[in-house]
Amino acid sequence: MVRGTRFPERLQRFAFQGTVAGTFVFMALPIALVLWLSFFRNEILSLPPDGYSLRWYSEMFAQRQFLSGFWTSLQVALLATFCGLVVTTPASFALTRARFRGREAIVQLLMSPLIVPAIVIGSGLYMAFVEFEVRTGLPVVGSTWGLAIGHILLTIPWSLRLVTASLAGVDRSIEEAAASLGASPPVAALKVTLPLIWPGLVAAALFSFVTSFGNLEISLLLVTPGNTTLPIAILQYLQWKIDPTIAAVSALQIAVVGTGLLVTNRFVSLAKVV
Amino acid sequence: MATVVLDRITRRFGDVLAVDDVSLAVAEGELLVLLGPSGCGKTTTLRMIAGFIETSAGTVRIGDRDVTQEPPYRRNIGVVFQNYALFPHLTVFENVAFGLRRRRTPEAQIASRVGQALALVKLEALAQRLPRQLSGGQQQRVALARALVIEPDVLLLDEPLSNLDAKLRHDVRQEIRRLQQMLKITTIMVTHDQDEAMSMGDRLVVLNAGRVQQIGSPQALYRKPENLFVASFIGQANFLDGRPERDGAVFVTRSGVAIACARAAPESRSLMIRPETIEVLDPSATGTNVFPAILEVVTYLGSASELAVRLAEGDTLLVTQPSSPAAARRWTAGQRLSIRIDPESAVGILGT
Numbered sequence: 304m305v306r307g308t309r310f311p312e313r314l315q316r317f318a319f320q321g322t323v324a325g326t327f328v329f330m331a332l333p334i335a336l337v338l339w340l341s342f343f344r345n346e347i348l349s350l351p352p353d354g355y356s357l358r359w360y361s362e363m364f365a366q367r368q369f370l371s372g373f374w375t376s377l378q379v380a381l382l383a384t385f386c387g388l389v390v391t392t393p394a395s396f397a398l399t400r401a402r403f404r405g406r407e408a409i410v411q412l413l414m415s416p417l418i419v420p421a422i423v424i425g426s427g428l429y430m431a432f433v434e435f436e437v438r439t440g441l442p443v444v445g446s447t448w449g450l451a452i453g454h455i456l457l458t459i460p461w462s463l464r465l466v467t468a469s470l471a472g473v474d475r476s477i478e479e480a481a482a483s484l485g486a487s488p489p490v491a492a493l494k495v496t497l498p499l500i501w502p503g504l505v506a507a508a509l510f511s512f513v514t515s516f517g518n519l520e521i522s523l524l525l526v527t528p529g530n531t532t533l534p535i536a537i538l539q540y541l542q543w544k545i546d547p548t549i550a551a552v553s554a555l556q557i558a559v560v561g562t563g564l565l566v567t568n569r570f571v572s573l574a575k576v577v
Numbered sequence: 578m579a580t581v582v583l584d585r586i587t588r589r590f591g592d593v594l595a596v597d598d599v600s601l602a603v604a605e606g607e608l609l610v611l612l613g614p615s616g617c618g619k620t621t622t623l624r625m626i627a628g629f630i631e632t633s634a635g636t637v638r639i640g641d642r643d644v645t646q647e648p649p650y651r652r653n654i655g656v657v658f659q660n661y662a663l664f665p666h667l668t669v670f671e672n673v674a675f676g677l678r679r680r681r682t683p684e685a686q687i688a689s690r691v692g693q694a695l696a697l698v699k700l701e702a703l704a705q706r707l708p709r710q711l712s713g714g715q716q717q718r719v720a721l722a723r724a725l726v727i728e729p730d731v732l733l734l735d736e737p738l739s740n741l742d743a744k745l746r747h748d749v750r751q752e753i754r755r756l757q758q759m760l761k762i763t764t765i766m767v768t769h770d771q772d773e774a775m776s777m778g779d780r781l782v783v784l785n786a787g788r789v790q791q792i793g794s795p796q797a798l799y800r801k802p803e804n805l806f807v808a809s810f811i812g813q814a815n816f817l818d819g820r821p822e823r824d825g826a827v828f829v830t831r832s833g834v835a836i837a838c839a840r841a842a843p844e845s846r847s848l849m850i851r852p853e854t855i856e857v858l859d860p861s862a863t864g865t866n867v868f869p870a871i872l873e874v875v876t877y878l879g880s881a882s883e884l885a886v887r888l889a890e891g892d893t894l895l896v897t898q899p900s901s902p903a904a905a906r907r908w909t910a911g912q913r914l915s916i917r918i919d920p921e922s923a924v925g926i927l928g929t
Binding site for chain 2: 474476477479480481482483484485486487490491494495498499
């Protein structure tokens with residue numbers, strides 16, 4: 304469209320472009336700042352920097368709690384992502400393909416982890432786990448599995464939203480065509496529907512992973528001294544010191560998530576799904 | 578190949594009767610067309626034959642099997658969908674091979690049978706393309722090959738031509754008909770397009786509001802429609818209200834014109850005359866069923882002219898006359914002429 308060159312038209316355009324640019328800066332600034340800070344030589348965070356160094360990165364690798372925290376977070380996030388998808392994919396099929404009583408109630412139930420404050424979920428899980436431990440003698444609190452169970456609750460709403468949206472976009476007649484050609488419902492789902500919603504599954508996995516990886520509140524109540532997640536390791540470190548090690552750790556986290564996004568985007572266009 | 582028999586099938590959606598007590602039998606190798614306006618139940622009927630929706634009552638038989646309770650994947654049917662419903666993530670080859678793989682056909686056989694099916698629709702060269710790389714007409718042929726390769730007992734076509742442009746539609750119409758007759762495959766097709774139905778079907782089933790209105794050959798439906806719905810849905814027609822007299826040999830219109838007609842049932846309340854069966858004569862002409870008239874409007878349509886003529890009693894009739902160099906000059910509005918109604922083509926119709 305020809306956009307016009309009168310003053311109000313130019314003003315509108317300028318205001319629009321300004322808002323877009325401002326929003327981008329607002330979103331990118333914290334990330335840029337963290338990356339910058341991680342290279343400061345200063346012991347205590349202050350501006351302007353005394354100089355630049357990589358010592359905080361070596362410091363980070365020297366501090367065992369960060370590496371083990373990173374490792375735990377990675378394991379928990381992968382487990383939670385995988386289990387979340389295994390649970391929500393069949394649920395999404397049922398919720399999009401069948402009409403039944405209580406459908407809305409089930410959707411609300413599955414979405415509820417987004418509504419209930421995470422700290423409340425954490426407390427509830429903690430009490431349930433303790434009770435479970437008392438009765439069975441099996442250790443859950445502080446175990447990677449215990450953490451993963453808590454994080455699955457976080458991944459379910461994300462997966463559900465994305466997978467149901469993808470499924471709703473699949474033309475039903477394609478599934479009917481599969482059925483007419485002799486594919487029973489499980490075969491049709493596996494051979495036709497799943498390949499078609501693949502981008503949605505990847506996006507769901509990614510969102511689940513990021514949500515779990517960065518979660519603090521639920522983990523807070525479920526970790527033990529020997530087995531902490533990265534966000535908690537950061538929090539604990541911050542209680543004693545504020546030096547650029549934290550920035551270096553954050554840079555590492557940003558790198559992991561950023562790489563995940565870029566790699567994924569090579570296989571499925573995330574902008575199309577989300 | 579097999580027969581298909583629907584025995585009093587009914588389908589309710591809530592309070593709505595989408596299909597109401599429909600019975601019909603399709604012979605082996607026959608192409609039967611379900612024809613009707615949108616919402617008449619034709620697609621619902623087809624979907625019950627395919628097994629995509631359950632019947633509320635009645636039975637569906639394919640060959641000697643009662644398949645009423647069988648899921649679609651055990652019915653051995655081939656379906657061509659209105660939007661083709663190709664698998665977008667699979668190549669043309671894999672789309673066609675899909676049904677064979679579900680039947681655990683050996684790999685060597687798959688290759689040759691898919692090749693044959695694609696040759697049938699002249700798409701061998703495009704076997705490795707993805708559906709989105711094909712034109713609408715090509716996608717439609719893939720859909721046809723995919724449905725035929727499994728050698729289904731019955732082929733179901735759901736408005737197969739509605740997404741093609743007008744010129745292509747004409748070719749594909751003949752192409753589908755040719756394949757169907759060559760393979761002698763029992764076929765049921767749904768359409769709302771009467772030309773499509775007439776040109777392709779061995780027999781037509783006209784549906785309205787979920788009920789069968791008439792079943793018959795295209796000629797029978799056109800020449801001897803059983804009710805007003807069929808008469809007006811298929812082709813153009815003049816309808817004159819009135820009642821039959823002298824055992825139905827004559828139909829007297831409300832305005833008082835007595836027209837000799839094919840035997841009209843005593844309950845007939847309307848006389849149907851197709852516009853092309855009316856002859857135009859000189860004003861001086863006389864004989865049975867010859868009536869003086871005045872030409873009111875002439876509409877030139879290219880291959881024919883449409884004349885609106887008024888009888889002395891006030892009834893207006895539409896007459897079509899094939900175009901000829903002589904005829905084109907002959908018509909002028911307001912001129913006097915006579916028309917002759919062929920008694921065999923004047924048909925008494927139930928209902929008004």
